[in-house]
Amino acid sequence: MRREGTNPNDVQMSDVLCDFCRAEWTLERLFIEGHHGSCICGDCLSAAYRHVSIESKSDAQPGYKCTMCLEERLDPAYRSPTHPEAFVCRRCVKLAATALEKDPEAGWERPGGRRQREAPDES
Ligand SMILES: [Zn+2]
Ligand SMILES: [Zn+2]
Structure with a gap:
């Protein structure tokens, strides 16, 4: 999301906020953009991934709209x-x-890792 009062013709990195925790976008912080300027940071994505994919939980409400794809979704969120007010659907989390x-x-x-078995290539 954009910080309130952001000049749409001159958007700065610090005007871009995570919709889920309101962290500012910085060079150190991963950000994924959704539709219409919605954003999720790497930390929130990890939390969301753990929630819907590892713990198989869902906070979905009937008729909820995903903040990232702006669609009404039926999958877990x-x-x-x-x-x-910020939801992300499982499809967007996985993408x-x-x-x-x-x-x-x-x-x-x-979270849960998958890369571990890829040993570093030292040859
Ligand atoms: Zn965040
Ligand atoms: Zn979505």
């Missing part, structure tokens, strides 16, 4: 504990997790 994992610069690992 993660709801921000601090900003209850974001897959995209981040493929990006070596992101250095993101899905």
